Amino acid sequence: MSDPTPHIAATLKTLRQARGWSLTRAAGATGVSKAMLGQIERGESSPTVATLWKIATGFEVPLSAFLVEAAAPPVEPRAVFSDSAGMHVRVLIPFEPRWRLEMFAIDLEPGACSESSPHGPGVVEHVIVIEGALEVAEAGRWQSAQAGDVVRLDAAQAHAYRNPHATRARFHNLVNYPTGTRPGREAGSTGGGKAMAGAP
Amino acid sequence: MSDPTPHIAATLKTLRQARGWSLTRAAGATGVSKAMLGQIERGESSPTVATLWKIATGFEVPLSAFLVEAAAPPVEPRAVFSDSAGMHVRVLIPFEPRWRLEMFAIDLEPGACSESSPHGPGVVEHVIVIEGALEVAEAGRWQSAQAGDVVRLDAAQAHAYRNPHATRARFHNLVNYPTGTRPGREAGSTGGGKAMAGAP
């Protein structure tokens, strides 16, 4: 825990600049003189809670917005998964027990097909298509998804992706695990799954 | 959304009396003079955030213990499609209590700047840049993110996005809520893109 003044300064500057407000306009909205706002932004003054409250209400944000409570979340590691036969998986968000989810960015080359063996019960996948189009199979039924579509899959069942089109398909894959379960790192799940080249 | 001073006074008095501390002892623990502590308890003085922080650390309680959590900011346009000043938001995954998350696809036109008002404590955002590049501000510091980057934000603090480049930026926004909280429908009020100055 450190002195809250620098954080207040930075937060105020961000809030004001993000709205494109000048000090004068911010002073009008908050009822605090623009000179004082400028000093607070530069960290030259530590405001009273009363003035900070006026600022918070003027900006229509909660008071806690200016206060450092929790430590900043850790830096994001990023790993590139294996690339097997036209399928490229990149880990966007590694699994964290706190949220019980992980997220991947997946590229599917034309003609590529990937089969994913079932995860544990209750696991749900979201496929968010970014670019191109692909087909997703759940419980043996293939459905097509285009850019902008979101497909929800019950990952407890066998499911697969394939790209029967001529252009590359890109999508994000959000995997949610129910309480108590973790992502099984066994081979055969999405990353290490059998990716078969060639037309389906 | 009232004056926070009476709440601070009552909280400090309760905290001190609950521990059986005298003003002198509290002054020794916090580093704030006992006269000032007495005045704060009686509501005759509105402390600065620096002093309140010293008091909070002296009592080993979070700063938020002294603050009445202000009323939620007014509900603004807020909609599935919020398109204001160069920002286009589409809901990919609406909030579900089961997963405690929601996900958006956001387009940021060149020059657009959007400020996201802080959510409740513990809320974490992931910004996954799909196309183009943008700048994200957290705690007053702008950092740039390019396509493929993932930025993790503590959404309890004020944060903002802007696109200072010439091409459109697209990103996915994953918002995780801790157990017990829900997405308070606060505004993602956007500042006028054109009114904003360029890169710092």
Add this chain to the structure above:
DNA sequence: CCGCACCGTGCGTTATAGCGCACAAGTGAA
């Protein structure tokens, strides 16, 4: 009774938060 220790509060002084105003630099139009 008298110290004596500790409590909370009031007083005088200092540091500084906060305000109003003015100034230098920048911007755009005539």
Add this chain to the structure above:
DNA sequence: TTCACTTGTGCGCTATAACGCACGGTGCGG
């Protein structure tokens, strides 16, 4: 260029936060 206007910052002044200290009040053991 000049004029009108806005931006952010610096300066003087006032209000007050914050300090150190002392005073009246209270409980307790000589």
